[in-house]
Amino acid sequence: MIAELGHFSLILAFMVAIYQMTVPMVGAAKGWHGWMDSARPAALAQLILMLISFGALTIAFVTSDFSVLLVYENSHTAKPLLYKISGVWGNHEGSMLLWVTILALFGAAAALFGGNLPPSLRARVLGVQAAIGAAFYAFIIFTSNPFWRLGNPPFNGQDLNPLLQDPGLAFHPPFLYLGYVGLSMAFSFAVAALIEGRVDAAWARWVRPWTLAAWVFLTIGIALGSWWAYYELGWGGFWFWDPVENASFMPWLLAAALVHSAIVVEKREALKSWTILLAIMAFGFSLIGTFIVRSGVITSVHSFANDPERGVFILAILAFFVGGALTLYAARASVMTAKGVFAPVSREGALVLNNVLLAVSAFVVFVGTIWPLVAEMVWGRVLSVGPPFFDQAFTPFMIVLAIMLPVGSIVPWKRATLGRSLRHLRGALVLTCAVMLLVFAVSTGHSALAVIGAGLGSWLVFGALSELWSRTGKSGPSRLLRLPRADWGKAIAHAGLGVTFIAVALIQAWEVEDVRVAQVGQPFEVGNYELLLTSVERHDGPNFYAQQATIEASRNGRTVAILQPEKRVYPVQNMPTTEAAIDFGFLRDLYVVIGDEQPGGGWAVRTYIKPFANWIWGGALLMALGGLISLTDRRYRVAAGSAKPRAAKAVPAE
Amino acid sequence: MRGAIRLAAVLLTLGSPILAVQPDEVLSDPSLEARARELSQKLRCPVCQGENIDDSNAAISRDLRLYVRERLTAGDTDDQVMDNVVDRFGEFVLFEPRATGSNLILWAAGPVMALLGLLLGLRFLRTRNIASPEVAELSPEERKRLDRIMQADAPD
Numbered sequence: 161m162i163a164e165l166g167h168f169s170l171i172l173a174f175m176v177a178i179y180q181m182t183v184p185m186v187g188a189a190k191g192w193h194g195w196m197d198s199a200r201p202a203a204l205a206q207l208i209l210m211l212i213s214f215g216a217l218t219i220a221f222v223t224s225d226f227s228v229l230l231v232y233e234n235s236h237t238a239k240p241l242l243y244k245i246s247g248v249w250g251n252h253e254g255s256m257l258l259w260v261t262i263l264a265l266f267g268a269a270a271a272l273f274g275g276n277l278p279p280s281l282r283a284r285v286l287g288v289q290a291a292i293g294a295a296f297y298a299f300i301i302f303t304s305n306p307f308w309r310l311g312n313p314p315f316n317g318q319d320l321n322p323l324l325q326d327p328g329l330a331f332h333p334p335f336l337y338l339g340y341v342g343l344s345m346a347f348s349f350a351v352a353a354l355i356e357g358r359v360d361a362a363w364a365r366w367v368r369p370w371t372l373a374a375w376v377f378l379t380i381g382i383a384l385g386s387w388w389a390y391y392e393l394g395w396g397g398f399w400f401w402d403p404v405e406n407a408s409f410m411p412w413l414l415a416a417a418l419v420h421s422a423i424v425v426e427k428r429e430a431l432k433s434w435t436i437l438l439a440i441m442a443f444g445f446s447l448i449g450t451f452i453v454r455s456g457v458i459t460s461v462h463s464f465a466n467d468p469e470r471g472v473f474i475l476a477i478l479a480f481f482v483g484g485a486l487t488l489y490a491a492r493a494s495v496m497t498a499k500g501v502f503a504p505v506s507r508e509g510a511l512v513l514n515n516v517l518l519a520v521s522a523f524v525v526f527v528g529t530i531w532p533l534v535a536e537m538v539w540g541r542v543l544s545v546g547p548p549f550f551d552q553a554f555t556p557f558m559i560v561l562a563i564m565l566p567v568g569s570i571v572p573w574k575r576a577t578l579g580r581s582l583r584h585l586r587g588a589l590v591l592t593c594a595v596m597l598l599v600f601a602v603s604t605g606h607s608a609l610a611v612i613g614a615g616l617g618s619w620l621v622f623g624a625l626s627e628l629w630s631r632t633g634k635s636g637p638s639r640l641l642r643l644p645r646a647d648w649g650k651a652i653a654h655a656g657l658g659v660t661f662i663a664v665a666l667i668q669a670w671e672v673e674d675v676r677v678a679q680v681g682q683p684f685e686v687g688n689y690e691l692l693l694t695s696v697e698r699h700d701g702p703n704f705y706a707q708q709a710t711i712e713a714s715r716n717g718r719t720v721a722i723l724q725p726e727k728r729v730y731p732v733q734n735m736p737t738t739e740a741a742i743d744f745g746f747l748r749d750l751y752v753v754i755g756d757e758q759p760g761g762g763w764a765v766r767t768y769i770k771p772f773a774n775w776i777w778g779g780a781l782l783m784a785l786g787g788l789i790s791l792t793d794r795r796y797r798v799a800a801g802s803a804k805p806r807a808a809k810a811v812p813a814e
Numbered sequence: 815m816r817g818a819i820r821l822a823a824v825l826l827t828l829g830s831p832i833l834a835v836q837p838d839e840v841l842s843d844p845s846l847e848a849r850a851r852e853l854s855q856k857l858r859c860p861v862c863q864g865e866n867i868d869d870s871n872a873a874i875s876r877d878l879r880l881y882v883r884e885r886l887t888a889g890d891t892d893d894q895v896m897d898n899v900v901d902r903f904g905e906f907v908l909f910e911p912r913a914t915g916s917n918l919i920l921w922a923a924g925p926v927m928a929l930l931g932l933l934l935g936l937r938f939l940r941t942r943n944i945a946s947p948e949v950a951e952l953s954p955e956e957r958k959r960l961d962r963i964m965q966a967d968a969p970d
Contacts, residue, residue, distance in 0.1 A: 395834055395869050402864040430942060504939040512939060516931040524924040531911070531920045539916045544858045546866070546909025553924045677837045755836070764837050 163228050166216025167307035170257075173209035173264065174297035176202050180267075180290035184283035188355075196283035200271040203286050206293065207268035210261040214248075217257060217306055221248050227313035230254060230306045236319035236732055238703040246330035247320045252454060252470075253306035255333055259450070260296045262334075262341040266370075267293065270345060277366065284352035285345075292344055295477045303470050319732035322704065328388035336381030336408055340446040342374025343411060346418060347443035347485070350436045354488045357495045359432040364425035367439065369796050371422060375415040376787035382408050383780035390776075394738035396751050396768050398667075398776055401550040406529040407449030410522045414442040417518035420511050428500030428508055428573065433493040434515070440489060444482040445522070451478055452529070503575040510568025514561070521557040528553065562616040562661060565654060566623020570630065584630040588622035603669060613665020620658025624651040646793040653786025660779030663772040672769040678711075679762040686767045689750065690714050696754070696763060704728045706739070709754040709763065713743065725754040749773040834869050836876070841883055850883045853895060857882070858907045866909060878907075 180202035187195025217230075221244050226232040234251045235244055243250075249258040267289040274282045300306070323329075349367045353359045385405070390398045399405065418438045424431040451474045502508040528545045535541040566588060571581045596615040603610045628651045632639040674686040683692040692712045699708035706728040713721045721743035728737045743750040748771045755764030835854075841847040851868060857878060859870035867875035867882075878899065885895045899907060913921045952960065 393869075397869065400864065434938075498942065501942055503943055504936070508942070509939055512935045516928070516935045520924065520928045520931050523927050527920060527923040535916060535920075541905065541916065543905040543911050543917070544864075544907070544909055545911055545920070546856075546858060546864070548856050548910035549920075552910075553921070557924075557928070675835050675837050675840055758837070766834070 162216050162219050163225065163307050163309065166213040166220075167305075169209040169213040169216070170297065170307070171301060173206050173213065173260075174294060174301060176206050176209065177290045177294040177297055180206065181287050181294055185287040188280040188283040188287070191280070193279060196279050199283045199286035199290075200274075202290070203264075203267040203271035206264040206290070210264040214257055214261045217254060218245060218248050221245065224317065225313075226315070226317055227309050228306075229308045229310050232310060232314060232317045234320050235317040236703065237316055238732075239319060239325070240702055242327065242330055243320055243325045246324070249333045249337075250320050250324045253300070253304045255337075256296065256300050256304050256454070257306050258334065259337050259341060260293060260300065262337050263289070263293050263296065263344060266341055266345050270348075270370075281352055281356055281363075284355050285348045288348040288351045289344060292348070292481065295480070299470075299473050299477065303473050319703065319730065322728070322730040322733060322735050322737050323392060325703075325730075326388060326392055328384050328392070332381055332384040332388060334381075335377050335384060339374050339376075339378030339381050339408075339415070340411060340449065342370060342377055343415060343439075343443040343446050345370035346374070346415075346439040347481075350439035351485050351488065353436060354485070354492045357492055359425065359436060359496050361426050361429055364422045364435070365795070367435075368419065368422040368426060369791055371415055371418050371439075371442075372787050372791055375412065375419055376784045376791070378408065378412045378415060379780055379784040379787065382412060383777045383784070386780075387777050390773070391740055391742055392737075394740055394753050395766075396740070396749075396770055396773070398773075401528075401547045403529050404453055406525050407452045410445040410525050410529075411442055411449060413518050413522035413525070414438060414445055417515045417522070418442050420514050420518075424500075424508055424511050428502065430498040430500040430502070430508060431512070431515075432496035432498060433489075436493065436496065437489060438515070438519070440482065440485045444478070444485075445526075447474070447478045447482065448526075451475060500574075502573065505571065505578055506576045507568070507571050507573045510564065510571055513564060514568060517557050517561045517564075521554055521561075524553050524557070525550065558661075559612075559616060562620055562658075565620060565657075566627070569623070569650065569654060570627045585623060585626055588619065588626040591622045592619045599666075609665055610669035613669070614662050617658040617660070617662030617665065620661060621655045624655040624658065627651060644793055646790045646795075649786045649788070649790025649793070651786070652789060653783045656779045656782025656784075656786055658779070659775050659782055663775030663779060666772045667770055667776065670771040674767045676765060677758050677760075677762040678765040687769045688715055689720065689769070691752070691765075691767060693763065693765060696757075699726065701728070703732065704730045707754070709752075709765070711741070711752055711765070713750055713752075721750060723750065723752045725752050727754055727756075744774060746774070747771060834871065835879065839876070839879055839883065841887065843887075846883070846886050849892060850879070850886055853882050853886075853892060854879055856896075856909050857899060858909050860903050860907055 180199055184196050184199035184202075187193070187198070217228075219225075220228045220231050221235055222241070224231065224235055224237045224244070226235075230251060230253050234254070235247050239247070247254070249255045267286060270282070270285055270289065274285070277285070346367055349363065349370070353363055382405075385408070386398045389400070390396055418435065421431050421435045421438055425435050451471070454470060454474055500508070528549055531545045532543055535543050566585055567578075567581060570584055571578070592615055595618040596611050599614040600611050628640065628643070628647065631643055631647055672687040674684075676684060678684060678691075678693040680693050680695060683690050685691070690713070692714070694710045694712055696707055696709045699706045706726040708724050708726045711723045711725070712719060713723060723741035723743060725741035726739040728739055729735070730737070738753055738755075740751055740753045742752075748769055751768040751770055751773075753766045755766065757763055835851075841850060854868035855866050857867045859865045859867050859872050859875045859878075861872050861874055862870050865875075867878045882895055882899070885898060890898070896908070905912070911917045911920060
């Protein structure tokens with residue numbers, strides 16, 4: 161009964177979306193206010209219906225209603241509650257339902273907070289948003305319905321893939337989807353602006369927070385996924401350049417570019433048509449990401465052929481929206497005339513360079529991701545494109561970006577003298593050199609990677625700090641706290657990027673790895689640590705069996721940590737997993753994995769010392785935090801809460 | 815989501831997980847072992863989804879790791895080892911695609927696009943430059959409008 165309620169709500173939401181994509185659009189074209197305004201209640205209705213639908217599926221999972229096919233295939237009564245809930249989106253059908261629920265959420269948010277948008281723009285934005293929704297409702301209802309029932313409900317389910325039964329991964333998809341789908345707002349605004357034939361500073365001020373929010377969610381989602389891979393997959397890798405990761409990384413890069421180009425539109429009314437194009441592409445890549453993940457086309461051409469219906473459907477959605485938007489763009493882009501003028505050496509110029517670098521690096525990731533497919537289809541060459549390629553092809557752009565970023569973010573608008581701006585960065589440059597010397601001294605015999613990476617990262621961090629400092633002017637540090645939150649957000653996000661840079665370089669250059677057979681009771685040394693395997697015991701969980709080792713790690717005779725890595729077997733899915741034991745530290749992680757018992761006695765044990773591991777995700781969190789702080793900037797709060805007259809007020813130049 | 819990708823890989827080793835590099839595989843010569851590790855990270859496990867043989871649990875990856883070490887111990891250069899592996903398993907096992915034939919497009923795509931982007935960016939910057947005449951000029955109509963505005967009361 162509850163599943164049917166969810167099913168009907170889903171179909172009703174589909175109907176509402178069809179209404180919302182047509183009537184308000186016609187209203188906007190004809191100037192009929194009643195028709196335009198009906199988009200708002202429709203958007204809210206969609207959200208309510210989708211919440212009911214998603215809630216119904218969640219109830220089915222929580223109560224282990226195995227008469228629902230999807231629950232039977234992905235759940236089990238013995239599974240902990242958290243994973244019963246996360247199991248809702250731990251599968252294709254449920255994750256698509258989450259996708260459209262979030263789409264409805266963003267639509268409703270635009271309807272609620274869009275009070276001071278021009279009515280026709282609001283109607284069109286909501287119309288486009290509903291069109292995307294309608295396409296995905298149809299996709300779910302016709303190809304991936306989560307509410308199918310089983311005629312003879314079995315007694316228990318098939319359980320969720322054990323690798324997915326993890327808190328890090330439980331929240332990874334929702335954040336990722338908030339990011340993907342958040343970019344649909346930028347897309348809807350772009351298409352609406354193309355239809356209106358008008359892009360101005362107000363438009364950019366509207367698009368920017370949505371894009372920034374989407375980017376923040378994407379950042380958190382990607383960081384969670386990478387963190388999960390780090391501790392769950394058993395060898396401490398954090399990024400693999402695999403197609404599924406790239407699928408989320410490309411929209412992230414483009415969203416970052418969009419956030420920056422929208423600044424130029426907002427402050428200087430230039431880069432308009434490029435910004436529109438970026439907004440279309442950013443969401444386009446979200447759709448491509450969905451296509452890659454959901455069709456399986458990249459991981460294997462055969463898995464696509466096994467179930468072509470879904471892949472073709474998403475491809476059609478992708479072709480319709482991106483193709484349609486690009487056609488509209490080609491026809492209308494010339495309307496977007498730029499107003500602001502500026503010299504090449506200026507903040508605007510720097511942001512153009514930022515956009516070139518981010519867009520090209522996204523392009524490199526894209527080419528590398530689809531190349532195996534292209535090579536096989538066109539030349540019949542079966543090949544792989546993996547980390548060595550991306551490391552070489554992608555990294556140069558990040559190096560240039562890191563060198564330019566502190567300079568670009570400090571030069572003034574319109575026209576700059578490089579010398580004067582660089583003077584503000586003198587301190588940062590000195591500190592950066594000091595860090596590089598220190599790293600060089602510590603890492604004798606190691607590659608240049610550590611020195612260069614740590615140098616670039618420090619340059620970003622110190623550059624961000626000097627910029628904040630330079631903003632205080634003569635009034636000194638007391639002004640620091642009164643700076644606009646956007647300034648703080650910018651500095652924190654840029655510093656966060658620097659922290660991640662440092663971490664990625666140092667973990668690769670300084671990691672210590674040790675593989676050996678450890679005998680119980682015999683200590684062994686790894687780096688500066690002494691490890692002792694004290695026991696290996698049976699240790700069973702709610703839905704798995706495990707062998708748990710206890711390893712004592714000490715340094716200079718003092719116990720640092722007791723580590724308990726496990727080897728688990730989930731009997732329902734008959735699947736073994738490794739649970740690494742990690743002693744998290746500020747400067748290093750101690751990472752231990754237990755392997756098989758050896759025929760000659762003892763156990764295979766792998767130990768890693770991973771320096772600065774936490775800084776990778778710490779940096780990502782700083783980036784997300786910077787974005788959040790920027791979102792709470794006064795001009796958004798004022799703009800969101802005020803009536804029209806206030807919007808006409810000039811924004812103080814920054 | 816990664817889990818779904820890894821699932822197939824793990825399923826292939828059902829029952830007895832062989833964990834990545836095993837203690838008995840490690841070569842006693844540290845410099846040879848280091849070379850072996852470097853090569854392993856560039857080789858893709860032929861049966862898994864996107865794992866290198868160094869991290870992979872599959873039996874065939876273990877065979878490949880042992881083979882690489884055997885060849886290195888026999889005195890082969892890195893290139894010879896890779897060539898030998900490619901002869902047996904095809905290009906598919908190379909994570910770093912060779913820059914030959916159609917793959918030149920792949921390797922050139924980034925630099926070419928970067929050049930194109932920079933050129934377009936520079937061209938755009940030039941059109942926006944303050945000195946640019948097309949911006950400095952006003953049409954007679956605009957000039958008239960500007961005069962009208964200037965004569966009227968200052969708005970702000």
